[in-house]
Each structure stands twice: as C-alpha cells, then as structure tokens.
Amino acid sequence: MRDWIALIVVAIVLAGLPLVGSNYLLRLATTICMYAVMAQSWNFIGGLAGYPSFATAAFFGLGAYTSAILLNHGAPLPFAWGCAGLAALVFAALLGGAILHLRGHYFAIASLIVAEMLREIVNTLPNFTGGGKGLNLTMLAISVSAQARFFFYAMLGLAVFCTAFAILIHRSKLGFGLRCIQQNEDAANMLGVNTYAYKTAAFSLSAVFVGAAGAIYASWVNYIEPTDVFDVLLAVKPMVMVLLGGLGTIFGPAVGAVILLAFEELVWRSFLTIHAAVLGLIIVVLVLFLPNGILSIVRERLSGRTVVT
C-alpha cells in the first residue's frame, strides 16, 4: 500500500511541473521519465532475474524505428507507439528463446550484439529505414511549449504505468520466482519454477516499455538515426541507474534515473571538456561505496539496522 501511495503522490507532484517549470526543466523531466522507464524495465531482467542484459538499446531502437516507419506511412500516433511496444515485446520473447539459456558473461555478450545487429540491418535497408541518413518525423502541429508539455506527459504516463507494473510484479508469483532464479536457478527449477518461461517473461517485460519509450522519443526529437537510437550507452545507463538506486527494488530505478541525470547535467556544465571522465569517476565511487544503492541508506535509517549484503 505504501508503494502505491508513494507512486501516486510522486506522479501528482510531477504532473504539476508544467505549471511552474520552464521548457528547459520540462525537457530534463521528460528525459528523467524516459530514463526511469528504461531503468525500471532493466530491473525486471537484471535486478529481479539477475541476467545482465545489454539488449535495452536494441529494444529502444526497435521501438523508435517501428513507430517512425509506421508514422511516416500515415499511422495515427497512439497506434504507432503501441505497435512499437508490441514489436519490442515479441522481439524479446523470440530473442529470449535464443539467448536466455546462456548465463552470466555469456548472456551479457550475446545481448550486447543484438543492438549492433539491428543497427546494421537498419543501415542496409535505406529505402525502408532511411539507412545511415536517418529518418525525419513530421512535427506535431502545435506550439513548441505545447509539444514540450505533451511529450512530458506521455513519458510521465509511461513511467508511472511502468512503475505500477513493477509494484505488481514484485509482489506476484512471477516476481518471487524471478528472485529465486536470481539466487539459484537450478534449485528454483527443482522447486517447480518453470525457469525458462519466467526468464522469458522478465526479458519481454524489460522490452515492452523500452520499445514504447523509444517510440515517444522518436516523435519527441523528430529525427532518429541508427547511431543515436541503438547507442550502447542506452544499454549501459539503465544498469548504472539501477545500481545507483538499488538493485531489485521498486523505486530504486526511478531514484537512480534522477541521480544520474542530475549528475550528467551538473558535471557537463562544470567540466565541459572532461565531463565523461568525471561522471565515470562519480559512478565508480558510488557503486563501490554504496553497493546496495542510495535507497539502502534510507532503508537502514528506517529500520534502524544494517541491510544484509
């Protein structure tokens, strides 16, 4: 119940942001929501099931391109976004059958090349996908401020929906089974957990919202290209966010998204030339000294005892 109240309060507060914030702030908030969706999604497969997936970038790009191509063929916006999520879901379910029997580093490497593969496919089909030149999307026929608000609400809605889903999953039989798999897959199987089906479900869940986020992103920036939407950073950042916020927790991913973006903005502004190095350093320090994420401090304070590692 506490989780639901927290989610609703945060959602309402954020929904009021366009009343007070500038367009710059709104752009930041939209990015935070997008990051939150991606981190929350990765948490299903990486945090709960313990499979270090780098396929997030592939799902993001697939969603972006699916939606962009549909829109350019005259499909209505909600339909295109929905199809993008669905395409990512189906793709993940099929891909899961091929790579989810791999474990640890092997799985990580297999999932890493998926985005590269999709990018090459996009590059080789210029007539259909625009190839390396990228794809332009028609702008919405509304004012710039209205656009900022529209995409902010779209991303916020997706983030809230995704987090609500996370709350449900964490408490469900599926979430329980995934935590069993994360700790001892063979023992889980022996205990009656259909590990293959559970892992595939987690992998598909880690794709569907990311696909939709990619679609919204494409409409938001009006232009996508393969190097942008299949960028490996789109796979790495969600992991960092989850590690920062708290692996396998409900609100950790969202908290991590806020922290990472805040750092990105601050560091980028103050250390223009070496911002990547400084950011990397901060992340390493945080992960080293707070292996359970920022939320673990809060939890320790609340429960008055140390969290078992």
Next chain:
Amino acid sequence: MLVLEEVSRRFGGLNALDSVSLTVNKGEIVGLIGPNGAGKTTLINLITGVHAATSGHVRFEDRDITGLRPYQIARLGLARTFQIVQPFPKMTVLENVAAGALFCGHASTTREAMLIAREHLTFTGLAGMADQPAASLTLARRKRLELAKGLAMRPRLLMLDEVNAGLNPSEVEEALRIIRKIAEQGVTIIVIEHLMKVVVSISQRLVVLHHGQLIAEGAPRDVMSDKRVIEAYLGAKYAATRSTH
C-alpha cells in the same frame, strides 16, 4: 510407485549408471547406499530430471517421466533435498520454504504460501528463525531448511540426499526423528546416506550401488552381510578373510 527400468547414464566414457532397475513401493523408506562415486546422486539427478537417461525409463505412478524437465517432475510430487545445501541465500528462511509451497502448485497466493511455510518451519523446528536470511543458518539448520523446503512441495516421494552428512550425533538424532515423522504422514522416502548406522536404523529396505550397478537389494540385515557389499565397502581381501572365519 517409482519404477526404474534398466536406466543407464554415461558421462563420456564413464558409465555413471549401468542398467539399474529398481522399484520403490508406496509408503516405504528405502535406503540407497554405496561407496563414494557409486552413482547415488546421479541416480537422484536422473529421477528428478536434472540429467537425461542415456537409455531406460523412469516411471512415477504409472506415468513415464523420462525426459521431463525438473520443474515438471517436481510438480508431479517428486521432491528432493540436495547433498550440498542449495538455499536461496538472501531470502529469509520463511521465503525459502514458501517458494516450495508456491511453485509446486499447492498455494495459489504468496500469502497462502507463507502460511503453509510457517507450518513446515514449526514441524522442522525452524520457526524461531523464520525471518533470518537463509545464509545465516548453521549447517545443521540449513539441512533442516532443505527438508522443510522439500516438505512444502507436498511430495508423495521425497528423496533425501545426505541430509545427515556433516552433522553431529545429536543433530543426526533430531534429523532422523523428523524423517520418521514425515514417513508417518504417508510420504514415501528414499534416503541416500554415507553413514551406515543411520541408514540401517531408518530404512525398511536397502539398495546398494557400486560402480553404477545395483549389486544388492533387500532387508538391511541381509544386505549388510552380503559378500559383494562388504567387498564394495571394505575391499575383496577383507571380504575373503571374513568368509574363511
């Protein structure tokens, strides 16, 4: 209840199990013994679907279960404990046991599974540590946790792979008491043991494996005096001196 028909398993050039046929009747406590490397754990892995049989069939309650996945076999009512304990270390003791109740199809909700788990914890004497992480338990208690997990799956056949190894005599005594209580509830049990004394005191029937072959089967007293069994455990020389006496 459980029937093995000429089951074999090869690992490369090694015949881990060589044409083993075995029947376990409902309500029995069967002791499965044999020297190190005799194939005891391989046999359990084969029954529970961890390894596929190279040849032969496994039947459980008139159903051919050869080639089924481990989770399917578990749901049919065949539970096992591990020789090397396999808890979910970061979960609490209660959650560990609840997992067994939840995924074997007896509890429909997590809440119900937790309630069932509490009963099994009380039964195995672990109720006091329900909320501790499983990794914090002593070995004796982790072995009991394995038992509780197995029980929560509500098995009809329970295979106990060395639940007494590494325990001190009073802990063994306690474990045996629990095993007898489980048997009284009508659960068929296969006990795999190194400790002869333990297995003889609890089993109604002994099955002896040696080099992957079933070399003797019968009442504990008869099996213990079987020449081939003595040979397997103590060497041919010793068996020969014994028979001349």
